[in-house]
Amino acid sequence: MSCCAAGTEGAAELEALNSQTPSPEEMWLSSRALGNGLRQVDLILPGVHCGACIALLEKELPGIGGVDRARVNLSTRRVSVVFDGSDQPESVLAALGEKFNALGYPAHLPGSADESGDPVFRELLKALAVACFASMNVMLLSVSVWSGAEAATRDLFHWISALIAAPALVYSGRVFFVSAWVALKHGRSNMDVPISLGVLLAYGISLFETITHGEHAYFDASVTLLFFLLAARTLDHMMREKARSAVRNLVRLSPRGAMRIKQDGAREYLALDEIEPGMRLAIAAGDRIPVDGRVVSGRSDMDFSVANGESAPQPVEAGSLTPAGTLNLTGVLVLEATRRAQNSFLAEMVLMMEAAESGRAGYRRIADRASAIYAPVVHLLALGTFIGWMMVSGDWRMALLTAVAVLIITCPCALGLAVPVVQVIAAGRLFENGIMVKDGSAMERMAQADHVVFDKTGTLTQGRPELINLSAVSAAHLAIAARIARASRHPLSRALAVSDTSGRDLPDFEIVEIPGDGVEATSTDGTIYRLGRSAFALEAQRDGDERAFDASQVILSRNGQFLDVFLFSDQLRGGAAQAVARLAELEVDAEILSGDREAPVKGLAEKLGVANYVSGMRPRGKVDRVQALAKAGRKPLMVGDGLNDAPALSAAHVSMAPASAADVGRMAADFVFLHDSLEAVPLAIAASRKAGQLIRQNFALAILYNCIAVPAAVLGHATPLIAALAMSSSSVLVVLNSLRLRRKTRIEGFARPVREEIPADYVTGASIGASA
Structure with a gap:
């Protein structure tokens, strides 16, 4: 801007x-x-x-x-x-x-500082009102002069215009004058310098003409210029305030502190920044969760809408994870803090919202480079115009007025507004649809995406699998497996961890997670347990290990020898079928890469109508596939959620993850969607494409304006008033074009899904170490 x-x-x-x-x-x-x-x-x-x-x-x-x-x-x-x-x-x-x-x-x-209310907006409105009052009255007086007022009447109207314009310039013009002065005082220039110079020169020449009984004065040009500039600024401030208000609304979801439960049972209130991991907190019904934590005791219903976009309450109990900002609805909970407030899920979402418009996108860099060279080029152009007209006409007043018109008409407001206004509106539209975007460059890359690579477990599926052979497994083996699984955030690990309620005493383990394979635990006596893929858990494959079960399987082994097998099923994520159909409408190909076995992956691909899929894929294989697509000239979008997806998310042209993803996955992704529905994927692509289209249109409008206006001003065909009107009109046109992105309740490019809805009872599977 x-x-x-x-x-x-x-x-x-x-x-x-x-x-x-x-x-x-x-x-x-x-x-x-x-x-x-x-x-x-x-x-x-x-x-x-x-x-x-x-x-x-x-x-x-x-x-x-x-x-x-x-x-x-x-x-x-x-x-x-x-x-x-x-x-x-x-x-x-x-x-x-x-x-x-x-x-x-x-x-x-x-x-x-006091950030309540919006004092800047109030000040802008006051300055705009003063400039509006002055411009209307000066314009009325100017009409009388243009209608042929005689000398004495003309001089009187000019003096009245001068008296009206002077306080308006001082009050409303300080917005530009102070900025220009601060820049000059520190030995640099900005675009307010030539604007301030043009406004002051227009008023100064008009005052000189009035004193010398000249026929023409341009008080209307100076105050009208201020009015239009302030109108554009007020509109821009309102849109940026929308982006800031979204951030503030997220911040307000975090309470100021919480009640800590000490070792002796005593309680003390701690401010939010004083809460450390490991502390136990008492959360009453109606309280918001201050930091990311795990429920130690108690049962309640929680509002997780800030994390997943779903307003329906969900039950929580001992072992449940509670992100910061979620709301405890019914019962009293004892919570163990797992992260500090500044590293919490809510803080991460706030940082992503704040970063949404600060990226160094290609379009933004073009506008910034143009803005950086603007001031010296305009000064040289105005000086050259003045010298040229002096040589041609010898009339210094005519030469100076033409130079002032050049200073005003060349203001690149339209170019400066072309990118940030669209990015702010697009980021706001995505946020309204539950999609967080890291920066403008991510939107630019998302608009280029022509191939989507889906992970499976936790992405195409809900990531909430259930153990389906509980009655067939050994209680002792289940207790060991659940103890090991608690060290992992993989969806199957979480499902396995909550399946054991025996409370058995188990030895301490030294646990290491191997992304793409599973979890290895070493007990104090040196026994090694492995939980995960068959190839990882067992020293030698047994016949039928990978074929014996239709459902997804997780193997528990001890020192490489088979102990037990756990079978899981997982529900398909909502909106998956619609997302694939809409991607096809957007001419974006889709494929599935999964670490799971071929049978469940193939079944899922057939149900969704995805022709390309690969099963048994390791993390390195996903990265290689994404890089191969890039080498083939494609722009792959990676959609994944697990720890083992992070390398592929980073390697892809652009990436996306659900809010339920592992921390490293969310951090690696360019977009995070809060809702459960996968329709967020085509929505983000369509919104980004529309934003890119509007930015290109804005650039075209700004370039067309300069190609017409600058030569006209240099040749003397534009007075300072006409220059002010032309410059302001170009800015308003760019802003109005950008606002087209807000007109539609749904982003343009969506039609109703043409494929058949998938039955609600369809289930699919996944394996620990596999990613969806």
């Missing part, structure tokens, strides 16, 4: 600009560990207004010794700085604060 469409926004923001940058100690306490000695600190920068600001900060901040990278989010005006926290972090953070001040971007910590 251009600075001319987002400058210093009102008195409330000016106060924030003068706020004190936090000390290194404060930044350190608010930072969070990322691993490998790296930490991340998030700061609010009220002075960030455009792509040029983002480019400057993301270029300068990594130049500080100890800073690894920086990412700026324009919608939330937040910068995330990753730095080395293992070697003299105080000096790194001190240098970071000095750099912010040197660049003219004083910072404050999130929440340290």
Whole structure:
């Protein structure tokens, strides 16, 4: 977005600009560990207004010794700085604060300023109202002058216009003037500099013409320009506020703290940031879960809509996992915290929402590069126009008015708005449909996807399998298998872990999970148990090991010798058939890669109408398949949920995972969908394609405008007033074109599914170590 469409926004923001940058100690306490000695600190920068600001900060901040990278989010005006926290972090953070001040971007910590309400919007409305009042009255007076008012009357109307325009320029124009002054004071330029120069010159020339009894004055041009610029900015601010409000609504789902249960049974209230993994918390009915945790005791119904988009309550009991932000509805629970608040599922969703518009997408980079060269090019063009007209006409007033018209008409508001407005609207539309997107570059890559690779267990299926041969397995073997399975987040492991209620005492195990194979547990006496695929669990394959059962099977072995087999079935995920049908309508191919046996994979593929599938696929094989598709010129979208899917998710052109996915899977994915339905996949593709189409249209409109308007202004065919109207009209046209993405309740490109609905009682299977 251009600075001319987002400058210093009102008195409330000016106060924030003068706020004190936090000390290194404060930044350190608010930072969070990322691993490998790296930490991340998030700061609010009220002075960030455009792509040029983002480019400057993301270029300068990594130049500080100890800073690894920086990412700026324009919608939330937040910068995330990753730095080395293992070697003299105080000096790194001190240098970071000095750099912010040197660049003219004083910072404050999130929440340290009053963020209630929307004072910026109120200030924008006031400035817009003043500019509107002034422009209407000055325009009425100008009409009288254009109608042929005599000299004395004309001079009177000009003086009245000057008196009306002057306070309007001071009050409404400060939005641009302060931004331009801050930039110049720190030795740099932005797009508010030529805009401020054009407005002031238009008023100055008009005042000179009035004093000298000249025939023409352009007070209407200066105030009308401010009015249209402020109108575009207010509209843009409203759309960005929608994106910010979605983030704030997620943040509000997290309570301020919780009641901790001590070892002696006493209770104390802890603030959210004081809750550590391992602590036991008392959660009353009606309370929201403060951090990710596991139910230790109690039964209740929970509202998991924040995690899976389903409003129907779901029962929880001992052993159930509860993500942060979910709501306890009926009973009292004792919860064991498994992660800190800043690393919770809810915090992860908030970070993804904040990042949705900050990616360095290709379209965004084009707009940013154009914005970066705008100011010097416009200054040179206006200077060349002035010199040229002086040489041709010798009339300095005519030359100066033409140069001012060039300054105004070349404002690239349309180009600056072309990308971010569409990205904000698209991200909001996806969020309304329960889809989180990491950044604009992900949407750009999603629009290019022409082949979808589906995982099976937990993706095409619900990932909630049931043990179906409980009566046939040994109780002792079930207890051992359940104890081992509790160390894994694979869907079959979770199903196996909750199947044992015997409470048997078992030895301690040293447990290691091998993605794609299963889980290995070594007891204190050296006995090795393995739970997973037959090829992994057994030293030598027995006849029929992989063919004896129609259902999916998991083998338990001891020192490589067979102990027992567990059989599972899993329900098909909702919307799977519709998703495949709609992908076909979008001309996107689909295939299934699964680590499961051929029989259940083949059955699922036939039911969904997917022609291509591969069973017995290891994690390395999935990566190889995705890379082979890329080498063949395809743009694969990987949809998976498991730990063993993470490499393939990272290797794919673009990736997607359900909110129920393993942490590493969600982190590796570009998109996360909260609802159970797989219709999110074609929805994301259609929305991304529509966004890309609108961005290209916006670029075309902006380029067409400049091809017509700039030569007209340079040749003297546009007065400052006409220049102001033309520039503002181009911005409004781009915004209105972008808003087309919000007109439809469903993203364009969807028709009703043409394939037959899959029966509700259809079940399929999966194996531990296999991914869906």
